[in-house]
Amino acid sequence: MTVDGDLTNSAPNEESVQLMKELIEDSQTTNHVLSELLESLALIKQAQHKTHSEEFLEAKRKHSIESNISVDSEQRDITDVHIKIGFTGINEINTKAQQFHAECLLQMKWIEPLLRFHNPQERDHMMRSPDLWLPNVKIFNIAKEESVREVRQWIESEGDYWVLVRRKIAGTFSFSMNLKLFPYDLQTLPVTLYSDRPSTQVRLLEDSDEMSYIITENASFNSEEWHLFQHVIIQQDNETKTKSAFPEIIPRFNKSKMSSMLTAKCYVARRPGFYKYNVLISMLLLVILSVTAFAVHPSGPQFRIQSTLTLLLTAVTFRNMVSTQLPTINYFTLLDKYLMLQTFYLSFMVILYGLLTLVHNFLLDYVRHIEISTMFTIIILQIFFHIITIMYYGRIVRRKKEKIKRCELDYISKVQNMNQFRRRRLSTCSSNLQDRLIRPIVHNNLRTEITPKILQDEKQLNFNPNVKHY
Numbered sequence: 001m002t003v004d005g006d007l008t009n010s011a012p013n014e015e016s017v018q019l020m021k022e023l024i025e026d027s028q029t030t031n032h033v034l035s036e037l038l039e040s041l042a043l044i045k046q047a048q049h050k051t052h053s054e055e056f057l058e059a060k061r062k063h064s065i066e067s068n069i070s071v072d073s074e075q076r077d078i079t080d081v082h083i084k085i086g087f088t089g090i091n092e093i094n095t096k097a098q099q100f101h102a103e104c105l106l107q108m109k110w111i112e113p114l115l116r117f118h119n120p121q122e123r124d125h126m127m128r129s130p131d132l133w134l135p136n137v138k139i140f141n142i143a144k145e146e147s148v149r150e151v152r153q154w155i156e157s158e159g160d161y162w163v164l165v166r167r168k169i170a171g172t173f174s175f176s177m178n179l180k181l182f183p184y185d186l187q188t189l190p191v192t193l194y195s196d197r198p199s200t201q202v203r204l205l206e207d208s209d210e211m212s213y214i215i216t217e218n219a220s221f222n223s224e225e226w227h228l229f230q231h232v233i234i235q236q237d238n239e240t241k242t243k244s245a246f247p248e249i250i251p252r253f254n255k256s257k258m259s260s261m262l263t264a265k266c267y268v269a270r271r272p273g274f275y276k277y278n279v280l281i282s283m284l285l286l287v288i289l290s291v292t293a294f295a296v297h298p299s300g301p302q303f304r305i306q307s308t309l310t311l312l313l314t315a316v317t318f319r320n321m322v323s324t325q326l327p328t329i330n331y332f333t334l335l336d337k338y339l340m341l342q343t344f345y346l347s348f349m350v351i352l353y354g355l356l357t358l359v360h361n362f363l364l365d366y367v368r369h370i371e372i373s374t375m376f377t378i379i380i381l382q383i384f385f386h387i388i389t390i391m392y393y394g395r396i397v398r399r400k401k402e403k404i405k406r407c408e409l410d411y412i413s414k415v416q417n418m419n420q421f422r423r424r425r426l427s428t429c430s431s432n433l434q435d436r437l438i439r440p441i442v443h444n445n446l447r448t449e450i451t452p453k454i455l456q457d458e459k460q461l462n463f464n465p466n467v468k469h470y
Helices: 002-069 113-117 120-128 239-245 247-252 273-295 301-324 334-362 367-426 431-437 444-449 452-460
Strands: 079-094 099-111 137-139 142-157 160-174 186-198 202-206 226-236 259-270
Touching: 079 186, 079 226, 079 259, 099 186, 113 120, 113 160, 120 142, 137 160, 160 186, 186 202, 186 367, 202 226, 202 259, 226 367, 259 367, 273 301, 273 334, 273 367, 301 334, 334 367
Parallel strands: 079 202
Antiparallel strands: 079 099, 099 160, 137 186, 142 160, 186 259, 226 259
8 A cells, every 4th residue: 555655646646747847947037038138128219319319419500509609709710811802894984972882702711710620511501500609790871782693602622611602793883983083084983891800800901812804795874974093902901091081981880899891992983075175175166266355446345245155155065064073162173173174264355355345445555556465465375374284284194194104014914923822832722712813813914824615704703613602
Protein backbone atom coordinates (compact mmCIF):
# COMPACT_ATOMS: atom_id res chain seq x y z
CA MET A 1 0.00 0.00 0.00
CA THR A 2 2.78 2.40 0.79
CA VAL A 3 4.71 1.77 -2.37
CA ASP A 4 1.68 2.14 -4.51
CA GLY A 5 0.83 5.36 -2.68
CA ASP A 6 4.30 6.82 -3.36
CA LEU A 7 4.09 6.00 -7.02
CA THR A 8 0.68 7.57 -7.22
CA ASN A 9 1.99 10.86 -5.62
CA SER A 10 5.07 11.09 -7.89
CA ALA A 11 3.03 11.45 -11.06
CA PRO A 12 1.36 14.67 -10.06
CA ASN A 13 4.73 16.07 -8.98
CA GLU A 14 6.18 15.53 -12.44
CA GLU A 15 3.16 17.23 -13.99
CA SER A 16 3.61 20.20 -11.64
CA VAL A 17 7.25 20.55 -12.59
CA GLN A 18 6.35 20.45 -16.25
CA LEU A 19 3.65 23.05 -15.69
CA MET A 20 6.07 25.29 -13.82
CA LYS A 21 8.57 25.06 -16.67
CA GLU A 22 5.89 26.08 -19.14
CA LEU A 23 4.87 29.00 -16.94
CA ILE A 24 8.48 30.11 -16.65
CA GLU A 25 8.93 29.97 -20.44
CA ASP A 26 5.71 31.94 -20.95
CA SER A 27 6.82 34.57 -18.46
CA GLN A 28 10.18 34.86 -20.19
CA THR A 29 8.44 35.34 -23.56
CA THR A 30 6.13 37.88 -22.01
CA ASN A 31 9.06 39.77 -20.50
CA HIS A 32 10.84 39.77 -23.86
CA VAL A 33 7.71 41.18 -25.56
CA LEU A 34 7.32 43.75 -22.83
CA SER A 35 10.94 44.80 -23.15
CA GLU A 36 10.52 45.18 -26.89
CA LEU A 37 7.39 47.25 -26.32
CA LEU A 38 9.20 49.40 -23.82
CA GLU A 39 12.08 49.92 -26.26
CA SER A 40 9.61 50.86 -29.00
CA LEU A 41 7.85 53.30 -26.69
CA ALA A 42 11.20 54.78 -25.72
CA LEU A 43 12.17 55.21 -29.38
CA ILE A 44 8.82 56.81 -30.18
CA LYS A 45 9.15 59.12 -27.20
CA GLN A 46 12.72 59.98 -28.18
CA ALA A 47 11.62 60.75 -31.77
CA GLN A 48 8.82 62.98 -30.53
CA HIS A 49 11.20 64.73 -28.18
CA LYS A 50 13.67 65.20 -31.02
CA THR A 51 10.94 66.65 -33.26
CA HIS A 52 9.87 69.07 -30.56
CA SER A 53 13.50 70.02 -29.98
CA GLU A 54 14.08 70.70 -33.67
CA GLU A 55 10.93 72.83 -33.82
CA PHE A 56 12.04 74.63 -30.70
CA LEU A 57 15.52 75.22 -32.11
CA GLU A 58 14.09 76.44 -35.42
CA ALA A 59 11.74 78.81 -33.65
CA LYS A 60 14.60 79.92 -31.43
CA ARG A 61 16.80 80.52 -34.49
CA LYS A 62 14.10 82.56 -36.21
CA HIS A 63 13.58 84.55 -33.05
CA SER A 64 17.32 85.10 -32.90
CA ILE A 65 17.29 86.37 -36.48
CA GLU A 66 14.40 88.71 -35.74
CA SER A 67 16.14 89.90 -32.60
CA ASN A 68 19.35 90.55 -34.50
CA ILE A 69 17.48 92.41 -37.18
CA SER A 70 15.68 94.63 -34.72
CA VAL A 71 18.75 95.56 -32.74
CA ASP A 72 18.34 98.99 -31.26
CA SER A 73 20.04 101.54 -33.50
CA GLU A 74 21.51 103.22 -30.44
CA GLN A 75 23.70 100.15 -29.93
CA ARG A 76 25.14 100.21 -33.47
CA ASP A 77 28.37 101.90 -34.41
CA ILE A 78 28.35 104.58 -37.08
CA THR A 79 27.42 103.03 -40.42
CA ASP A 80 28.89 104.32 -43.68
CA VAL A 81 26.22 104.26 -46.38
CA HIS A 82 27.71 104.44 -49.89
CA ILE A 83 25.47 106.32 -52.31
CA LYS A 84 25.24 106.16 -56.10
CA ILE A 85 22.63 108.11 -58.07
CA GLY A 86 21.75 107.63 -61.71
CA PHE A 87 19.67 110.26 -63.49
CA THR A 88 17.82 108.03 -65.94
CA GLY A 89 15.62 110.81 -67.29
CA ILE A 90 15.28 114.60 -66.99
CA ASN A 91 11.84 115.25 -68.44
CA GLU A 92 10.95 118.88 -67.77
CA ILE A 93 12.51 122.00 -66.25
CA ASN A 94 10.07 124.66 -65.09
CA THR A 95 11.87 127.98 -64.72
CA LYS A 96 8.96 129.89 -63.22
CA ALA A 97 8.17 127.26 -60.57
CA GLN A 98 11.89 126.45 -60.05
CA GLN A 99 11.21 122.73 -60.32
CA PHE A 100 12.27 119.86 -62.55
CA HIS A 101 10.77 116.44 -63.19
CA ALA A 102 13.19 113.52 -63.20
CA GLU A 103 13.53 109.77 -62.84
CA CYS A 104 16.38 108.63 -60.62
CA LEU A 105 17.95 105.33 -59.67
CA LEU A 106 19.20 105.52 -56.08
CA GLN A 107 21.59 102.83 -54.89
CA MET A 108 22.62 102.47 -51.24
CA LYS A 109 24.92 99.87 -49.76
CA TRP A 110 26.44 99.32 -46.36
CA ILE A 111 28.22 96.56 -44.44
CA GLU A 112 25.88 94.53 -42.22
CA PRO A 113 27.90 92.52 -39.62
CA LEU A 114 24.89 90.38 -38.65
CA LEU A 115 24.86 88.66 -42.05
CA ARG A 116 28.14 86.96 -41.21
CA PHE A 117 26.54 84.71 -38.56
CA HIS A 118 23.75 83.27 -40.73
CA ASN A 119 23.44 80.94 -43.68
CA PRO A 120 22.15 82.09 -47.10
CA GLN A 121 18.54 81.08 -46.34
CA GLU A 122 18.56 83.11 -43.15
CA ARG A 123 20.10 86.07 -44.99
CA ASP A 124 17.29 85.84 -47.53
CA HIS A 125 14.81 85.92 -44.67
CA MET A 126 16.54 88.99 -43.25
CA MET A 127 16.23 90.76 -46.61
CA ARG A 128 12.50 90.07 -46.68
CA SER A 129 11.94 91.09 -43.09
CA PRO A 130 10.32 94.50 -42.52
CA ASP A 131 12.49 94.83 -39.39
CA LEU A 132 15.74 94.96 -41.38
CA TRP A 133 17.91 97.84 -40.22
CA LEU A 134 17.83 100.63 -42.81
CA PRO A 135 19.56 104.04 -42.85
CA ASN A 136 16.20 105.76 -43.56
CA VAL A 137 17.58 107.81 -46.44
CA LYS A 138 15.06 110.30 -47.83
CA ILE A 139 15.06 113.01 -50.48
CA PHE A 140 15.30 116.50 -49.07
CA ASN A 141 14.09 118.61 -52.02
CA ILE A 142 11.38 116.42 -53.51
CA ALA A 143 8.13 118.33 -54.06
CA LYS A 144 5.97 115.51 -55.43
CA GLU A 145 6.80 111.82 -55.37
CA GLU A 146 4.99 109.89 -58.10
CA SER A 147 6.32 106.34 -57.91
CA VAL A 148 8.87 104.35 -55.92
CA ARG A 149 10.14 100.83 -56.54
CA GLU A 150 12.65 99.22 -54.20
CA VAL A 151 14.75 96.06 -54.37
CA ARG A 152 16.91 94.66 -51.54
CA GLN A 153 19.73 92.20 -51.96
CA TRP A 154 22.83 91.01 -50.13
CA ILE A 155 26.26 90.49 -51.63
CA GLU A 156 29.60 89.23 -50.37
CA SER A 157 32.81 91.07 -51.22
CA GLU A 158 36.26 90.41 -49.79
CA GLY A 159 34.86 88.73 -46.67
CA ASP A 160 32.36 91.48 -45.91
CA TYR A 161 28.60 91.12 -46.26
CA TRP A 162 26.80 94.09 -47.75
CA VAL A 163 23.15 95.05 -47.87
CA LEU A 164 22.39 96.70 -51.21
CA VAL A 165 19.16 98.64 -51.75
CA ARG A 166 18.22 100.00 -55.15
CA ARG A 167 15.29 102.38 -55.41
CA LYS A 168 13.70 103.75 -58.59
CA ILE A 169 12.15 107.18 -57.95
CA ALA A 170 10.10 109.40 -60.23
CA GLY A 171 8.93 112.80 -59.08
CA THR A 172 9.19 116.57 -59.14
CA PHE A 173 12.16 118.18 -57.39
CA SER A 174 12.51 121.76 -56.14
CA PHE A 175 15.69 123.75 -56.53
CA SER A 176 16.86 127.34 -56.35
CA MET A 177 17.74 128.95 -59.68
CA ASN A 178 20.47 131.52 -60.14
CA LEU A 179 19.12 133.75 -62.92
CA LYS A 180 21.64 136.57 -62.81
CA LEU A 181 23.05 135.53 -66.20
CA PHE A 182 19.67 134.78 -67.80
CA PRO A 183 19.35 133.84 -70.71
CA TYR A 184 23.00 132.67 -70.68
CA ASP A 185 22.56 130.94 -67.34
CA LEU A 186 23.91 127.60 -66.18
CA GLN A 187 21.66 125.74 -63.76
CA THR A 188 22.38 122.99 -61.25
CA LEU A 189 19.76 120.26 -60.85
CA PRO A 190 20.31 118.79 -57.36
CA VAL A 191 18.94 115.72 -55.61
CA THR A 192 19.71 116.15 -51.91
CA LEU A 193 19.59 113.10 -49.65
CA TYR A 194 19.44 113.02 -45.88
CA SER A 195 18.98 110.40 -43.19
CA ASP A 196 16.38 110.44 -40.46
CA ARG A 197 18.98 108.95 -38.18
CA PRO A 198 21.56 111.27 -36.55
CA SER A 199 25.04 111.65 -37.99
CA THR A 200 26.43 109.68 -35.05
CA GLN A 201 24.72 106.58 -36.50
CA VAL A 202 24.65 107.12 -40.29
CA ARG A 203 27.17 108.80 -42.55
CA LEU A 204 26.34 109.25 -46.24
CA LEU A 205 29.32 108.88 -48.56
CA GLU A 206 29.92 108.75 -52.31
CA ASP A 207 30.23 105.22 -53.64
CA SER A 208 33.89 104.52 -54.35
CA ASP A 209 33.16 101.44 -56.49
CA GLU A 210 30.50 102.82 -58.82
CA MET A 211 30.19 106.39 -60.05
CA SER A 212 26.96 108.29 -60.42
CA TYR A 213 25.87 108.95 -63.97
CA ILE A 214 23.26 110.58 -66.20
CA ILE A 215 21.55 109.28 -69.32
CA THR A 216 21.15 112.09 -71.86
CA GLU A 217 19.28 110.08 -74.52
CA ASN A 218 15.77 111.06 -73.42
CA ALA A 219 13.04 111.79 -75.96
CA SER A 220 10.90 113.78 -73.49
CA PHE A 221 13.71 116.22 -72.62
CA ASN A 222 13.33 119.69 -74.18
CA SER A 223 16.65 119.86 -75.98
CA GLU A 224 15.58 122.99 -77.88
CA GLU A 225 15.58 125.05 -74.69
CA TRP A 226 18.24 123.29 -72.60
CA HIS A 227 21.55 121.56 -73.11
CA LEU A 228 22.11 118.67 -70.69
CA PHE A 229 25.70 117.97 -69.69
CA GLN A 230 27.00 114.43 -69.24
CA HIS A 231 28.56 114.42 -65.80
CA VAL A 232 27.31 114.17 -62.20
CA ILE A 233 29.03 115.65 -59.16
CA ILE A 234 28.54 114.26 -55.64
CA GLN A 235 28.96 116.77 -52.84
CA GLN A 236 28.94 116.25 -49.09
CA ASP A 237 26.64 118.98 -47.82
CA ASN A 238 26.85 121.17 -44.76
CA GLU A 239 23.44 120.87 -43.15
CA THR A 240 23.38 124.45 -41.86
CA LYS A 241 24.02 125.81 -45.35
CA THR A 242 21.34 123.59 -46.86
CA LYS A 243 18.81 124.61 -44.23
CA SER A 244 19.30 128.26 -45.11
CA ALA A 245 18.56 127.44 -48.74
CA PHE A 246 15.32 125.65 -47.78
CA PRO A 247 13.99 127.44 -44.68
CA GLU A 248 10.49 126.06 -45.13
CA ILE A 249 11.74 122.48 -44.55
CA ILE A 250 13.63 123.16 -41.31
CA PRO A 251 10.85 121.68 -39.07
CA ARG A 252 11.56 118.24 -40.58
CA PHE A 253 14.83 118.05 -38.67
CA ASN A 254 15.49 117.46 -35.01
CA LYS A 255 17.97 120.19 -34.19
CA SER A 256 19.42 118.14 -31.34
CA LYS A 257 20.38 115.38 -33.79
CA MET A 258 22.20 116.63 -36.87
CA SER A 259 21.71 114.49 -39.98
CA SER A 260 24.21 113.50 -42.62
CA MET A 261 23.42 114.94 -46.06
CA LEU A 262 24.68 114.34 -49.59
CA THR A 263 23.81 116.02 -52.89
CA ALA A 264 24.08 114.71 -56.44
CA LYS A 265 24.20 117.46 -59.06
CA CYS A 266 23.78 117.44 -62.81
CA TYR A 267 24.06 120.54 -64.97
CA VAL A 268 22.03 122.14 -67.75
CA ALA A 269 22.67 125.28 -69.79
CA ARG A 270 19.91 127.37 -71.31
CA ARG A 271 19.96 127.81 -75.07
CA PRO A 272 19.54 131.60 -75.53
CA GLY A 273 18.39 131.50 -79.17
CA PHE A 274 14.74 132.28 -78.45
CA TYR A 275 15.57 135.38 -76.41
CA LYS A 276 18.27 136.58 -78.78
CA TYR A 277 16.04 136.49 -81.87
CA ASN A 278 12.74 137.53 -80.28
CA VAL A 279 13.83 140.01 -77.62
CA LEU A 280 17.37 141.31 -78.09
CA ILE A 281 17.27 141.82 -81.86
CA SER A 282 13.73 143.24 -81.69
CA MET A 283 14.84 145.69 -78.99
CA LEU A 284 17.84 146.69 -81.10
CA LEU A 285 15.48 147.51 -83.97
CA LEU A 286 13.40 149.71 -81.66
CA VAL A 287 16.54 151.62 -80.68
CA ILE A 288 17.43 152.17 -84.35
CA LEU A 289 13.92 153.34 -85.14
CA SER A 290 14.01 155.88 -82.30
CA VAL A 291 16.71 157.85 -84.17
CA THR A 292 14.44 158.31 -87.21
CA ALA A 293 12.35 160.81 -85.22
CA PHE A 294 15.06 163.39 -85.94
CA ALA A 295 13.71 163.48 -89.50
CA VAL A 296 10.59 165.25 -88.17
CA HIS A 297 10.89 169.04 -87.98
CA PRO A 298 11.31 170.44 -84.45
CA SER A 299 8.21 172.56 -84.94
CA GLY A 300 6.10 169.37 -84.73
CA PRO A 301 7.18 167.81 -81.40
CA GLN A 302 3.90 165.92 -81.00
CA PHE A 303 4.87 163.60 -83.86
CA ARG A 304 8.32 162.96 -82.43
CA ILE A 305 7.09 162.34 -78.91
CA GLN A 306 4.17 160.21 -80.09
CA SER A 307 6.35 157.87 -82.17
CA THR A 308 8.97 157.58 -79.40
CA LEU A 309 6.31 156.86 -76.78
CA THR A 310 4.98 154.06 -79.01
CA LEU A 311 8.46 152.53 -79.11
CA LEU A 312 8.74 152.95 -75.33
CA LEU A 313 5.47 151.09 -74.74
CA THR A 314 6.67 148.32 -77.06
CA ALA A 315 9.87 148.02 -75.00
CA VAL A 316 7.83 147.82 -71.80
CA THR A 317 5.77 145.03 -73.41
CA PHE A 318 8.96 143.08 -74.12
CA ARG A 319 10.02 143.60 -70.53
CA ASN A 320 6.72 142.28 -69.18
CA MET A 321 6.81 139.29 -71.53
CA VAL A 322 10.19 138.25 -70.16
CA SER A 323 9.03 138.77 -66.56
CA THR A 324 6.08 136.39 -66.99
CA GLN A 325 8.49 133.55 -67.79
CA LEU A 326 10.64 134.07 -64.68
CA PRO A 327 9.94 133.54 -60.97
CA THR A 328 9.62 136.46 -58.59
CA ILE A 329 13.21 137.47 -57.84
CA ASN A 330 14.70 140.50 -56.11
CA TYR A 331 17.52 141.18 -58.59
CA PHE A 332 17.97 142.01 -62.27
CA THR A 333 18.89 139.34 -64.76
CA LEU A 334 21.30 140.02 -67.61
CA LEU A 335 18.40 140.44 -70.03
CA ASP A 336 16.56 142.68 -67.54
CA LYS A 337 19.57 145.00 -67.38
CA TYR A 338 19.70 145.34 -71.15
CA LEU A 339 15.95 145.94 -71.49
CA MET A 340 15.97 148.41 -68.59
CA LEU A 341 18.84 150.41 -70.06
CA GLN A 342 17.11 150.62 -73.42
CA THR A 343 13.86 151.63 -71.71
CA PHE A 344 15.74 154.46 -69.96
CA TYR A 345 17.23 155.40 -73.33
CA LEU A 346 13.79 155.69 -74.99
CA SER A 347 12.52 157.70 -72.02
CA PHE A 348 15.53 159.99 -72.39
CA MET A 349 14.71 160.42 -76.11
CA VAL A 350 11.16 161.58 -75.25
CA ILE A 351 12.59 164.21 -72.86
CA LEU A 352 15.26 165.19 -75.42
CA TYR A 353 12.70 165.84 -78.15
CA GLY A 354 10.75 168.06 -75.79
CA LEU A 355 13.91 170.03 -74.86
CA LEU A 356 14.89 170.44 -78.53
CA THR A 357 11.48 171.97 -79.20
CA LEU A 358 12.08 174.55 -76.44
CA VAL A 359 15.56 175.29 -77.80
CA HIS A 360 14.05 175.71 -81.27
CA ASN A 361 11.96 178.61 -80.05
CA PHE A 362 15.06 180.52 -78.79
CA LEU A 363 17.87 179.33 -81.09
CA LEU A 364 16.18 178.94 -84.40
CA ASP A 365 19.38 179.28 -86.46
CA TYR A 366 21.42 176.70 -84.49
CA VAL A 367 18.82 174.10 -83.60
CA ARG A 368 19.42 171.93 -86.72
CA HIS A 369 23.17 171.77 -86.04
CA ILE A 370 22.47 170.83 -82.44
CA GLU A 371 20.06 168.08 -83.52
CA ILE A 372 22.49 166.63 -86.07
CA SER A 373 25.32 166.60 -83.51
CA THR A 374 23.02 165.02 -80.92
CA MET A 375 21.83 162.37 -83.39
CA PHE A 376 25.37 161.26 -84.36
CA THR A 377 26.47 161.30 -80.72
CA ILE A 378 23.58 159.00 -79.78
CA ILE A 379 24.34 156.67 -82.70
CA ILE A 380 28.03 156.43 -81.75
CA LEU A 381 27.20 155.83 -78.09
CA GLN A 382 24.73 153.08 -79.02
CA ILE A 383 27.29 151.39 -81.27
CA PHE A 384 29.90 151.41 -78.48
CA PHE A 385 27.33 150.20 -75.97
CA HIS A 386 26.32 147.22 -78.12
CA ILE A 387 29.94 146.33 -78.89
CA ILE A 388 30.73 146.28 -75.17
CA THR A 389 27.54 144.30 -74.49
CA ILE A 390 28.42 141.69 -77.13
CA MET A 391 31.95 141.36 -75.74
CA TYR A 392 30.59 141.02 -72.20
CA TYR A 393 28.07 138.36 -73.23
CA GLY A 394 30.79 136.50 -75.15
CA ARG A 395 33.03 136.54 -72.10
CA ILE A 396 30.24 135.11 -69.95
CA VAL A 397 29.59 132.31 -72.43
CA ARG A 398 33.30 131.52 -72.69
CA ARG A 399 33.76 131.38 -68.92
CA LYS A 400 30.72 129.13 -68.61
CA LYS A 401 32.08 126.74 -71.21
CA GLU A 402 35.48 126.65 -69.53
CA LYS A 403 33.89 125.85 -66.18
CA ILE A 404 31.85 123.00 -67.62
CA LYS A 405 34.84 121.71 -69.57
CA ARG A 406 36.91 121.54 -66.38
CA CYS A 407 34.12 119.67 -64.59
CA GLU A 408 33.75 117.19 -67.44
CA LEU A 409 37.51 116.60 -67.62
CA ASP A 410 37.57 115.89 -63.88
CA TYR A 411 34.63 113.53 -64.28
CA ILE A 412 36.27 111.69 -67.18
CA SER A 413 39.49 111.38 -65.19
CA LYS A 414 37.58 109.85 -62.26
CA VAL A 415 35.82 107.48 -64.65
CA GLN A 416 39.10 106.27 -66.13
CA ASN A 417 40.69 105.82 -62.71
CA MET A 418 37.68 103.90 -61.46
CA ASN A 419 37.63 101.64 -64.51
CA GLN A 420 41.28 100.78 -63.92
CA PHE A 421 40.54 100.13 -60.24
CA ARG A 422 37.69 97.82 -61.23
CA ARG A 423 39.89 95.80 -63.55
CA ARG A 424 42.43 95.33 -60.76
CA ARG A 425 39.75 94.22 -58.30
CA LEU A 426 37.91 91.97 -60.73
CA SER A 427 40.16 88.96 -60.17
CA THR A 428 39.83 89.16 -56.36
CA CYS A 429 36.06 89.68 -56.08
CA SER A 430 33.36 87.08 -55.64
CA SER A 431 31.31 85.97 -58.62
CA ASN A 432 28.22 87.76 -57.28
CA LEU A 433 30.04 91.08 -57.43
CA GLN A 434 32.00 90.64 -60.64
CA ASP A 435 29.07 91.43 -62.92
CA ARG A 436 28.50 94.70 -61.08
CA LEU A 437 32.16 95.72 -61.08
CA ILE A 438 32.64 95.30 -64.82
CA ARG A 439 29.79 97.67 -65.57
CA PRO A 440 31.32 100.66 -67.33
CA ILE A 441 30.60 104.29 -66.57
CA VAL A 442 28.00 105.99 -68.76
CA HIS A 443 29.68 108.83 -70.56
CA ASN A 444 29.72 109.79 -74.23
CA ASN A 445 33.45 110.48 -74.22
CA LEU A 446 33.97 106.85 -73.17
CA ARG A 447 31.46 105.43 -75.62
CA THR A 448 33.64 102.43 -76.43
CA GLU A 449 32.80 100.97 -73.02
CA ILE A 450 29.01 101.36 -73.27
CA THR A 451 26.44 99.00 -74.73
CA PRO A 452 22.73 99.70 -75.30
CA LYS A 453 21.85 96.80 -72.99
CA ILE A 454 23.52 98.50 -70.03
CA LEU A 455 21.57 101.71 -70.61
CA GLN A 456 18.33 99.74 -70.93
CA ASP A 457 19.03 97.66 -67.82
CA GLU A 458 19.74 100.75 -65.74
CA LYS A 459 16.67 102.52 -67.07
CA GLN A 460 14.23 99.63 -66.58
CA LEU A 461 15.71 98.57 -63.21
CA ASN A 462 16.57 95.06 -64.37
CA PHE A 463 18.83 93.57 -61.73
CA ASN A 464 21.46 90.88 -61.94
CA PRO A 465 19.60 87.54 -61.81
CA ASN A 466 22.61 85.85 -60.17
CA VAL A 467 22.23 88.00 -57.06
CA LYS A 468 19.45 87.46 -54.52
CA HIS A 469 16.97 90.32 -54.56
CA TYR A 470 13.59 91.02 -52.95
